[in-house]
Amino acid sequence: MEEVSYRPAWIEVDLDAINYNINQLKRHLPTNTEIFAVVKANGYGHGDVEIAKAALEAGASMLAVALLEEAIHLRKSGILAPILVLGWVDPVYAPVAVKHDITLTFFQKSWLEKVKQSSFIGKLSLHLKLDTGMGRLGVTTKTELETLLALCNDPRLQLKGAFTHFSTADEKDLTYYDRQQLNWADFQQTLQAYKSDLTLHMGNSAASMRFPKEMNHAVRFGISMYGLYPSSIIKKEKPIDLLPAMSLHTKLIHVKQVPAGRSISYGATYTTDKPEWIGTIPLGYADGIDRRLTGMDVLIKGRKLPIVGKICMDQCMIKLDQSYAIGTQVTLIGKQFDEEITMDEIAERLETINYEIACMLSDRIPRIYLK
Ligand SMILES: Cc1ncc(COP(=O)(O)O)c(C=O)c1O
Structure with missing residues (x-):
């Protein structure tokens, strides 16, 4: 890399x-x-x-x-x-x-x-x-x-x-x-x-x-x-307080309004029933975003918005609630304003443990260290 x-x-x-x-x-x-x-x-x-x-x-x-x-x-x-x-x-x-x-x-x-x-x-x-x-x-x-x-x-x-x-x-x-x-x-x-x-x-x-x-x-x-x-x-027992160290972010790289009746991504499994704003983000299953995460929310300006259609190798699509500028930050794991998407939620969705979520994010995504 x-x-x-x-x-x-x-x-x-x-x-x-x-x-x-x-x-x-x-x-x-x-x-x-x-x-x-x-x-x-x-x-x-x-x-x-x-x-x-x-x-x-x-x-x-x-x-x-x-x-x-x-x-x-x-x-x-x-x-x-x-x-x-x-x-x-x-x-x-x-x-x-x-x-x-x-x-x-x-x-x-x-x-x-x-x-x-x-x-x-x-x-x-x-x-x-x-x-x-x-x-x-x-x-x-x-x-x-x-x-x-x-x-x-x-x-x-x-x-x-x-x-x-x-x-x-x-x-x-x-x-x-x-x-x-x-x-x-x-x-x-x-x-x-x-x-x-x-x-x-x-x-x-x-x-x-x-x-x-x-x-x-x-x-x-x-x-x-x-x-x-x-x-x-143990999360419920909370013997000690913990702060998650990892968060995952990207940006909208494409935003468009699609008419009713258009399908999104491979297999045309998601079809709009009215005109909708659809955003594209440059993360896919090659980055460790499991294909079973379709339907999961991401955060944009503190709002939870779902991934729609099949997750591709390098990209996936988000159903937006309005138009957003290209370059708007999208958070897949972590906080935006008062909202948070945790690794535990993702693990639950994939019927696995948070350990696997942390390990599955590929080396293709650069790690940035904050201190
Ligand atoms: C032998 C051994 N010790 C310690 C650990 C750390 O366990 P945990 O991540 O649950 O703290 C592991 C994790 O798999 C392990 O295999």
């Missing part, structure tokens, strides 16, 4: 909101609980480097990503803070992690054995993943845990932390969350007997906001650092 943008479409990312959200959580957590900023998937679509810098400035002590390439991207952008890769990395790349001073996650005996056979100069920093009920990655039994801990006795390996991940911390029924906590407590004893200074962490946004006192040494703060609540239940 060109660095310069010639198209009037942009995402605004408010870095002060990142700072605000981290500080809200900081005040809510016990003073010695650290915050790891989760900036995987390009900072949930917000921009990994800029978010990482803002989070570190606000007091985050570590960054967490999903992939080794995401970690290296941060390093190559001049970020020196500790970085943890949460996902599985092929053990052949352990030397790459050592070279860039990146902490890897492990949970398999064969993985550790391969790493121990590989040649690298320096020490590999590691966090051990425990599966207390998520069923995705991690050690599931105490025997496995003890085997791995024994294998960690190697001067080239530095076991610094251990963690687990909750699958239902954002739900109303917390029975399963409690079961995961019990499983964790079991593992915790073995871990601390092995090494008393391990950094233990378990909380995502949901758990860290709802159960701040149960989070051990650190929390991994993802979605709510970006100002979004992990579920409607």
Whole structure:
């Protein structure tokens, strides 16, 4: 992509909101609980480097990503803070992690054995993943845990932390969350007997906001650092106040009055029943505006006006309530005057979660950082 943008479409990312959200959580957590900023998937679509810098400035002590390439991207952008890769990395790349001073996650005996056979100069920093009920990655039994801990006795390996991940911390029924906590407590004893200074962490946004006192040494703060609540239940509970960091804007690039009986866009699925003003905006499904968002409102001069007709790859049409000048700002996510369109509304319409909305907006839309 060109660095310069010639198209009037942009995402605004408010870095002060990142700072605000981290500080809200900081005040809510016990003073010695650290915050790891989760900036995987390009900072949930917000921009990994800029978010990482803002989070570190606000007091985050570590960054967490999903992939080794995401970690290296941060390093190559001049970020020196500790970085943890949460996902599985092929053990052949352990030397790459050592070279860039990146902490890897492990949970398999064969993985550790391969790493121990590989040649690298320096020490590999590691966090051990425990599966207390998520069923995705991690050690599931105490025997496995003890085997791995024994294998960690190697001067080239530095076991610094251990963690687990909750699958239902954002739900109303917390029975399963409690079961995961019990499983964790079991593992915790073995871990601390092995090494008393391990950094233990378990909380995502949901758990860290709802159960701040149960989070051990650190929390991994993802979605709510970006100002979004992990579920409607937590949004209602509102354990802390959050400010959404991302908004999406464009401008009207064409405005016309069409007579009654004219159809709009592919498939002619929308037909005017009287003369109507129709506006065109330069955003489409290639930008992440899902085709199922036809009918959703956008904001123009503080008024909610619907997308009509099928969403095209690069454009879509808006049913206007009057003529507007070409160049009038259109907001698809965010506020205009007293009105707001939230990512939660869009997620609900698409029967998904706000996480996916933030991630689906493509790199074709430039991100502009406000501070
Ligand atoms: C292992 C792990 N930790 C932490 C997070 C952050 O979760 P959240 O965005 O709900 O705060 C994620 C997100 O997917 C994750 O996979």
